[in-house]
Amino acid sequence: MPTHPSARVQQAREALASRLRELRLDAGITARELAIRCQWSESKSSRIEHAKTPPSDADIGAWCRACEAEGQTADLIAANRHADAMYVEWRRLQCGGLRQLQESGAGLYRRTQLFRVYCSNVVPGFLQGPGYATALMSSSAAFRGTPDDVSEAVAARMERSRVVHEGGHRFAVLVEEAVLRYRIGDADTMAAQLGSLLSAIALPSVSLGVIPFNVSRSMWPLETFTIFDDLQVHTDSLTAAVTLTQPTEVALYARAFEELARLAVHGSEARALITAALGTLDD
Template sequence: MPLHPSSRLQEARRALADRLRDVRRDAEISGRELAARCGWSESKSSRIENARTPPSDADIRAWCRACAAEDQTADLIAANRESADAQVEWKRLQRTGLRRLQESVGGLYGQTRTFRVYVSDVIPGLLQTAGYATALLSSIADFRGAPDDVSEAVTARMRRNAVLDDPGHRFSFVLEESVLRYRLCGPGTMSAQLGHLLGVMDSQNVAVGIVPFSARRTVWPMPTFTIFDDSRVHADTLDAAATLTQPGRVDLYARAFERLSQGAVRGAAARSLIADAVASLG
């Protein structure tokens, strides 16, 4: 099978092939023995290990069973399903404007019961006011050259954010203190945004923690990410949005969130940090 023209997809296939080879080697069996246990040709094992043929889910199950490594099956299947489309460039996502991007995750937000959100750069989308969202999305549209449908995108974001009012959903946010200080909008808009954040903290289904500048770090500040239940992570970079579903990778982000949470202050201490940020606006 010829190599896929996408180097990113081929890189993902190569990584999966390397992991399958390691599973076989850890079992201390040859490619010939693996093929015999799986009931296929030795050449098929070779093609999979050399990333020339992508394995099916059934192939991975058979491979792990033959190597007595069934505990790795779920993670390897998830890795197999994560293709180049799992990391999509923002330019592609925003080609048709920002409104559709807001609307595209509405179903996911409705289905998710527990949200864990870590941010180091901006107020989380779920906690944004219309004014703050307008300023932020305007700067994004300008920077990335996206179609200017900011007004419609803000309306879609506010509609999506109604999920916060549903007691059937639970939200845990961890913010770096810097998020309270970055001037992404005018003082009046930022003051209203911080006031809104204080109000949201009264909600029974919302927990907000803030990592102070002065906190002794056990983990470093990292890029923003959101964990949806225990099954999916959205992790953002400057140029792309990554969707991660491998159990091992989801667990990695869950452990990072837990460690970041441990360094966050809550309640009166968090409110004091927000009040200080409001006061600094003059």
């Protein structure tokens, strides 16, 4: 059963506290000595080590200096920020409607030069056609009971997706073959969407790979995720949109993407799988 996001936040805070305590122990100093070096109370050190009080970025910098471990500062600060804002509940994101959710990511899309996208369940947003996006967002709005502004949200998604054609951006996309077979909308909607994917293969900015059903897997199917340059990862669950910025976590997702890419087929083989999926729509 998936861990609830709030529990994951607490786990992240406890993991950070444990890492800070290990730094102090590795430095061979007591909590009192650390407090003296940091010029704060011993009780503050204890609260931080026991995950009772979240440290500030400045606290982490002082802690690392006191332990002569300045090389750990950036990673620990990123972990701290991740613990505070590792997820945003979908209910909060969508309370203003789906259009606002689409528009909120436009700036990040414009800034990003390299997108690495893995999708195990639906077509990536920036490769979705209007019909497919409408069917998907309509079902999402109905399920979550959010404001019905699907038409405006689809228009915002189409506007955001223009980055594929603008230049200055590269898209490395991997989809499981199941994405081609899951029927979002009716047969005509899926036919149009699969046709759009065939066209996307020819785009100079897009590398589209499909991971076949029958491939011998060295990497299991994962949740859908997007890596924006080497700066952050977005992944979605049913209840939360998760943003990861800790360098070690971003690197782990980048490694997973590389492993999944080795399983994918591209070019004519990818086209054949998409065409085969098209052929099943009349079944």
